[in-house]
Amino acid sequence: MKYNLLGAVSxxxxxxxxxxxxxxxxxxxxxxxxxxxxxxxxxxxxxxxCTETISITTTGGDFTxxxxxxxxxxxxQAGDTLSGVSYQAGGTTNANGTLTNSGSTTAQGQFNxxxxxxxxxxxxxxxxxxxxxTLSSPAxxxxxxxxxxxxxxxxxxxxxxxGVVNVAPLAGYIGxxxxxxxxxxxxxxxxxxxxxxxxxxxxxxxxINFTSxxxxxxDFTTPxxxxxxxVPEPASLALLGVGLAGLGAIRRRKKS
Numbered sequence: 001m002k003y004n005l006l007g008a009v010s011x012x013x014x015x016x017x018x019x020x021x022x023x024x025x026x027x028x029x030x031x032x033x034x035x036x037x038x039x040x041x042x043x044x045x046x047x048x049x050c051t052e053t054i055s056i057t058t059t060g061g062d063f064t065x066x067x068x069x070x071x072x073x074x075x076x077q078a079g080d081t082l083s084g085v086s087y088q089a090g091g092t093t094n095a096n097g098t099l100t101n102s103g104s105t106t107a108q109g110q111f112n113x114x115x116x117x118x119x120x121x122x123x124x125x126x127x128x129x130x131x132x133x134t135l136s137s138p139a140x141x142x143x144x145x146x147x148x149x150x151x152x153x154x155x156x157x158x159x160x161x162x163g164v165v166n167v168a169p170l171a172g173y174i175g176x177x178x179x180x181x182x183x184x185x186x187x188x189x190x191x192x193x194x195x196x197x198x199x200x201x202x203x204x205x206x207x208i209n210f211t212s213x214x215x216x217x218x219d220f221t222t223p224x225x226x227x228x229x230x231v232p233e234p235a236s237l238a239l240l241g242v243g244l245a246g247l248g249a250i251r252r253r254k255k256s
Contacts, residue, residue: 066186085218099151104201
C-alpha cells in the first residue's frame with residue numbers, strides 16, 4: 001500500500017510538472033455579446049480583432065444622409081485594450097429596366113448609367129469619418145440593336161471604389177460592457193442615366209437602387225498568455241524533482 005501511495009504521488013507530481021492531463025486552451029472565435037461583432041484572438045493570443053459590416057439599400061432613388069449604425073467595441077475579457085480602429089466604406093449602384101424601340105425602323109442604341117457616387121461622412125463620434133469620403137465609379141453602358149416595337153431588359157451594376165481608413169483617438173469607439181453602444185456614419189448617393197439611340201427612337205423605364213456599406217474593424221491587445229508547456233517554472237521543477245525522487249525510492253525498495 002505504501003508503494004502504491006508513493007507511486008501515485010510521484011505520478012501526480014510528474015504530471016503537474018510536465019503539464020500532462022491538463023487540457024489546452026484553444027484560440028477563440030466568437031461574437032462579442034450584445035453586438036454583431038465577430039471576433040478572434042482571445043485567451044491564447046497577445047492580440048485580436050473584431051469586425052462588423054453594416055449596409056443600407058434604397059430602391060428607386062438616391063438616399064441623403066442615411067445613417068449606417070455599427071456597434072462599439074468593449075473588452076471581451078479583463079485586461080483587453082483597444083489598440084486601433086479602421087473602417088472600409090463602399091457600395092454599388094444597380095440599374096434595372098427595359099429598352100424599347102419606339103421608332104418605325106431598326107435602330108442601334110444603349111442605356112447609359114452616367115455618374116454614380118456615394119459619400120460617407122460625419123456621424124457619431126464626430127471624428128468617425130473625417131473628412132468626407134467620396135466613392136465613385138466610371139459610367140457604364142449597355143448597347144443593343146432593336147427592331148421596331150422590340151423591347152429588351154437591361155441590368156447594369158456599378159461598384160464604387162472603396163478603401164481602408166484608420167482613425168484616432170480611440171475613446172469614442174469603446175462602448176459599455178455588455179453592448180448597446182453605437183457609432184454612426186452618414187451616407188448620401190447620387191446617380192444619373194438614361195436611354196439614347198441612333199436614330200433617336202429608344203425609350204427606357206428603369207429603377208436605380210443604391211447599396212452602401214461600412215465595415216469597421218477593432219484591433220485589441222490581450223493580457224500576456226501563460227508560459228507554453230515545456231518551459232517549466234520553478235515550482236514545476238520542484239514537482240519534477242519530487243516525482244523523480246519518489247520513483248527512485250520505489251525502484252530501490254523493490255531491489256531490496
